[in-house]
Amino acid sequence: MPVTAFAVFLISTAIILAVFAMVARSTNVHRDVDSARAKRLRLLFLVSLSLILLTFLALTLPRLPYSVDASTPERVLHAVGKQCTWSLTDGTPPTLENWDTAFSPVARVSAGAVVEFPVTTLDVNHGFSLYAPDGRLLAQTQAMPGYVNRLRVVFDRPGTYTVLCLEFCGMAHHRMRGVVEVQ
Numbered sequence: 001m002p003v004t005a006f007a008v009f010l011i012s013t014a015i016i017l018a019v020f021a022m023v024a025r026s027t028n029v030h031r032d033v034d035s036a037r038a039k040r041l042r043l044l045f046l047v048s049l050s051l052i053l054l055t056f057l058a059l060t061l062p063r064l065p066y067s068v069d070a071s072t073p074e075r076v077l078h079a080v081g082k083q084c085t086w087s088l089t090d091g092t093p094p095t096l097e098n099w100d101t102a103f104s105p106v107a108r109v110s111a112g113a114v115v116e117f118p119v120t121t122l123d124v125n126h127g128f129s130l131y132a133p134d135g136r137l138l139a140q141t142q143a144m145p146g147y148v149n150r151l152r153v154v155f156d157r158p159g160t161y162t163v164l165c166l167e168f169c170g171m172a173h174h175r176m177r178g179v180v181e182v183q
Helices: 002-026 035-063
Strands: 078-081 086-089 106-109 114-121 126-131 137-143 149-154 159-165 177-182
Touching: 078 126, 086 106, 086 159, 086 177, 114 126, 114 137, 126 149, 137 149
Parallel strands: 078 114, 106 177
Antiparallel strands: 078 086, 114 149, 126 137, 126 159, 159 177
């Protein structure tokens, strides 16, 4: 795929350069402009460009990384950040009032399940990042007070996935972690 994209880029660049060269050459000679012919050429150019762009749209749109239908996730784990810690809970997300009883830094899910993380924070901005057992960044989104970002992840393999903060949020930023155990 990258070779094809590069080839398309090179061909498009060559065409654009050829058009610019033709236009630059044609301005050296003085001549009268035929308005009707110029309008037809503009219309032809518009139609041609539209067909090219629609072709690229038709070829690339099916390759988007998002599924066509937004199915209901199998699990919803609320990820709430507060004071350099993550809470990962089912059901009602923790609030300032029930934080002590609703807080849970560990969540368990089944391998292959579609898990949605509604991510928010109760204090300052945080970066919600999910790392695979081998330390590779799997997914990330921003956690902001008063706003919910939704992140969907499919855990392919069993293991311990770590949730870390990707945005400096205070002196204990390095301790801000949660765990998703995939069984």
